[in-house]
Amino acid sequence: MGERENLTCWLCERPIATRLQWHHPVPKSKKGRTTVPVHPICHKTIHLHFTNAELARIGDDPAALRESPAIARFVRWISGKPPDFHAPVRR
Secondary structure (H helix, E strand, C coil): CCCCCCCECCCCCCECCCCCEEECCCCHHHCCCCCEEECHHHHHHHHHHCCHHHHHHHCCCHHHHHCCHHHHHHHHHHCCCCCCCCCCCCC
């Protein structure tokens, strides 16, 4: 069984296939040490909408990120896409 099998994305909760990145919920610059698996598109979306200071305040709760209207809209949109789906990320 491969390491990526049964991994789900911390943000969108879809399965992760071959595209995988590790995200620090609390940025390293803010003393964060733990990492969580995310899709590259989810990772880019997080950093597009939140500064490192905001991420440090939010902490390691993905539900708190999903309360943001932009993130909630993104998660609804991405929910039906295949695990390896990728597209440009725009504001």
